[in-house]
Amino acid sequence: MLMDSLQEMICEKRTYTRLYHSHKHAYSQFLFPLEGSIDLETEGRQVKLNPDHFLYIPPQCEHRFRSIGRNECLVLDVPLHAMKIDEFRAGSGIEAALDPFWSSIRYLLTEEAKAGTANSLHMLVQYIKEKLQSHSYASIAYIHSHLFERLTIKKLAEIEHYHPAYYSSWFKKQTGK
Incomplete structure (x- = not known):
């Protein structure tokens, strides 16, 4: 509605x-x-x-x-x-x-x-x-502060409270990558 x-x-x-x-x-x-x-x-x-x-x-x-x-x-x-x-x-x-x-x-x-x-x-x-x-997204900040660690979509999606399948398209929309 x-x-x-x-x-x-x-x-x-x-x-x-x-x-x-x-x-x-x-x-x-x-x-x-x-x-x-x-x-x-x-x-x-x-x-x-x-x-x-x-x-x-x-x-x-x-x-x-x-x-x-x-x-x-x-x-x-x-x-x-x-x-x-x-x-x-x-x-x-x-x-x-x-x-x-x-x-x-x-x-x-x-x-x-x-x-x-x-x-x-x-x-x-x-x-x-x-x-x-000027808001900074928590998962993107996490990536920057953990560059030398193994990162997973599941972990990053959890940070943003997203489903992992949705997170990939959301991330691309936010960063162009």
């Missing part, structure tokens, strides 16, 4: 049910779990998203999700006109650990969800966009 595009950014807390819900939409979405975990699947990728990670889902990326047990997630929906990230970089989503930078972003978004203005949210999204465009 393709959901309508957004005109304005939406930043709010949401909860999810135990039933898988599958869809895609014409806007970008950021998920920051605050409590519990969310099982999420995209093209070739399965992630159990916990409060110590976040996920960026690009426009038109088919995804399904559910959550078993108590949960709460901070969700930022961003219209296409406000967040155009190179698909080469975004692929089927970007999952990353909440380092100090992303923890700060989550805090600021949480405050904006309470009583933020559209202008301050827009400026924050532009800042996030710049950070995402």
Whole structure:
């Protein structure tokens, strides 16, 4: 199911049910779990998203999700006109650990969800966009730091939470090699 595009950014807390819900939409979405975990699947990728990670889902990326047990997630929906990230970089989503930078972003978004203005949210999204465009993939960083070791597609796919069969085409898309 393709959901309508957004005109304005939406930043709010949401909860999810135990039933898988599958869809895609014409806007970008950021998920920051605050409590519990969310099982999420995209093209070739399965992630159990916990409060110590976040996920960026690009426009038109088919995804399904559910959550078993108590949960709460901070969700930022961003219209296409406000967040155009190179698909080469975004692929089927970007999952990353909440380092100090992303923890700060989550805090600021949480405050904006309470009583933020559209202008301050827009400026924050532009800042996030710049950070995402410079994102380095964990498996590629692993290759660079383990050049003299025997590397396997299985190991590299595990690092990115991809199936090995999907990882090869994903890697080629990211690096051209």
